[in-house]
Amino acid sequence: MSVHACLLRLHRRFQNLDSNKKGYLSRVDLQQIGALAVNPLGDRIIDSFFPEGNLRVDFPGFVRVLAHFRPVDDEGTRTRGPDEPEPFNSRMNKLRFAFQLYDLDRDGKISQQEMLQVLRLMVGVQVTEEQLESIADRTVQEADDDGDGAVSFLEFAKSLEKMDIEQKMSIRILK
Template identity: 60%
Template sequence: MGCNSSTLAKIHNVEELILETGFSSSHVCHLYSRFHSLDKDDKGLLSRADFQTISELAVNPLGDRIINAFFPDGMDLIDFNSFVRTLACFRPVEESQKKELNSPEPINSRTNKLMFAFQLYDQDKDGKISNYELLQILRMMVGVQVTEEQLENITDRTIQEADLDGDNAISFEEFKKSLEKMDVEHLLSIRFI
């Protein structure tokens, strides 16, 4: 499906969507095609089950958590514009974005990328990553390759190193601080075309 004006005309508020997300019209057309390939019922909405048909998510230990990130506040279905806004977080940061000090923070900023990652851990949405939440992630990521005792030690040490206020949990600010030397912009970026 090529990008043309008739495709763009089908997209509600396409100009605002392009401006808000930073995607080009070509990217939006490509995403529109991808959205509709997932929308088997052709209702203009995607469910969690639609995302579960993506093979890369099916084999990813964090696949369910990534899928849930597309459905904030317990929503059951998302439309195309919500789909694009969520994916915009993963758009690579451009040099021009890094230099604009007085402009609003773009969707794909370092802070927003970190917030997306933080929310994958913070499943109870209390604004902190608890020992239990971190342990769950580690179990998913390493499976049976590491003993439970080793996982608990890694979890305890990680919390201890990142926890600056002594509450035995990692807040978003502590999470950001612990990752300040990591190239998050590159790690949490996807080339869309």
């Protein structure tokens, strides 16, 4: 699908979500997206649409966030010019986006406590608190190369170098 056709479909989706025709979306509007409603990190993803406490997102902001979830296609592998920005859906940008879902206090590190909070969201009540703490601790220890007790972005990216982020980070938003 061409970028133009994709933008047209996204605009239609934006208009469908904007049921009151306000010209922007609120948290409640975004909660109608089924893929986000069932995603354990759905609320965190919705938060990313509203940086710095904003209460609404316009169409360009909507597209900017969703661009991280666009699959990498042959178009995305072409050589970029030195002044061209890295596409939102590049591997590194997908990793940066995922990293910020864990780094709640925005200090550039994922602490054991932040890892624990994400694990709680992802596994729910199927695992005891003690097991979750053990998993969070082990996960941070395995990724923490510099021994500071937290995971930096570079450590996060390195720990996921074998994972197919391009496929794992895709959400079906269009109807």
